[in-house]
């Protein structure tokens with residue numbers, strides 16, 4: 001008889017795991033609390049406008065390509081991926097801008113325009129990180145189930161290159177003298193919800209991945225990727241049950257045996273939790289069964305930042321790039337406000353996606369969408385969003401006007417705001433920390449909640465809350481790691497994934 005696995009949550013992690021498990025012959029049921037699939041990678045649609053709820057940068061498609069290959073299909077047959085060039089514009093509060101392009105020649109000219117002394121450093125950065133990435137990749141693809149995995153020879157050999165205790169910013173001083181250029185190659189640590197002044201230097205591979213393998217816009221938005229994943233999963237026989245929140249994981253002793261929803265009781269050989277780790281554990285697994293991740297211990301962990309979001313459907317189309325990132329004039333203070341003081345900055349950094357310049361399908365003719373994201377503190381008693389919501393909206397609209405989105409207030413035809421309080425209560429994200437547990441050294445690898453969850457039997461984790469961490473490519477990697485562990489434990493073979501070596505750069509130097 002087929003083994004049966006329950007997956008709690010139809011986010012990208014849960015869907016990727018469902019594809020891999022079903023490809024191996026497992027009967028899979030996905031239970032999703034919301035009426036839609038995709039989790040944070042879903043879309044908001046209203047009045048003819050379509051926005052991504054969360055992710056807008058689709059990076060490093062290779063992992064998902066391999067997962068689709070295991071299911072007998074190709075990612076590019078299911079979703080149209082548009083490579084962006086320039087991949088984004090950076091605007092520095094202290095002056096200057098950069099149109100960041102993967103074309104080495106053009107990028108060097110951009111660098112020369114703000115810091116002639118740094119010409120040549122981009123190439124050196126790419127070369128150094130190419131080696132770092134190629135050597136570290138096999139380590140990322142492993143599970144970390146204990147200290148013994150950390151002491152493996154491959155990882156130990158890499159330590160001098162990874163410089164685990166050095167921050168990205170310090171590491172980048174080796175290449176770039178101008179602090180704005182260092183920011184250009186380290187602001188990506190914000191994808192993990194972390195300050196580059198604290199984030200381990202290993203994560204310089206994030207900006208490298210953008211330049212080396214591209215920043216993509218999936219036509220229709222990133223939610224088209226999760227929609228395609230759900231289609232592929234259903235073709236393999238996965239049952240996705242929407243509007244069905246899991247209220248409790250059922251146990252016999254320490255062994256998980258199923259789950260109870262408001263509608264039904266399900267029995268299974270194993271469970272995969274894709275729901276936000278800290279929220280799911282504290283709600284679905286009795287505290288008494290947990291040892292390493294009790295409610296009290298979870299409360300003491302470090303959590304990522306949150307985000308204040310504005311989704312605007314506007315008249316007209318602004319002649320600005322697809323992605324623009326505005327870096328506060330005092331970036332260090334902005335980050336300290338977010339991570340240490342837990343207060344709102346008066347001069348915040350923020351990001352605007354003006355996706356209709358690439359993809360007019362997202363808005364009615366003559367109109368366009370603007371997605372505005374400002375990183376802010378996760379839920380904290382210092383900030384009461386019922387009071388701050390309106391003030392922050394005004395502040396960001398003012399910043400948008402300054403940034404070239406002229407007459408914005410008069411052009412708004414549709415508007416939706418999501419605050420950290422909404423992420424917490426409506427999207428069930430612990431403290432509204434949109435990027436999960438933070439990625440500090442003491443919460444990485446075997447110190448992160450493990451893919452085969454260590455506190456009880458028969459429970460596995462997938463998604464941003466487990467190893468390797470947050471962000472779509474690594475979430476897909478977590479699905480591969482977790483599915484392999486689970487299939488091994490069930491005595492089943494892992495489907496072939498045709499692992500391909502990372503491709504070479506596709507953009508030629510001009």
Ligand SMILES: Cc1cc2nc3c(=O)[nH]c(=O)nc-3n(C[C@H](O)[C@H](O)[C@H](O)COP(=O)(O)OP(=O)(O)OC[C@H]3O[C@@H](n4cnc5c(N)ncnc54)[C@H](O)[C@@H]3O)c2cc1C
Pocket residue numbers: 008009010011012013014031032033034037038039040041053054055056057058059244245246247274275276280307373427428434435462463464465470471472473475
């Ligand atoms: C604003 C924002 C911007 C981001 N930008 C990027 C980006 O540009 N690029 C990138 O790579 N990453 C980005 N991320 C990070 C990350 O890739 C996404 O958040 C991703 O969707 C996380 O996937 P996941 O599988 O961990 O979980 P989720 O997407 O959170 O999915 C978990 C699912 O579990 C469901 N669930 C929860 N509780 C229950 C329950 N009790 N019963 C049943 N179901 C339940 C939820 O409803 C949800 O559908 C961004 C995140 C946010 C929030």
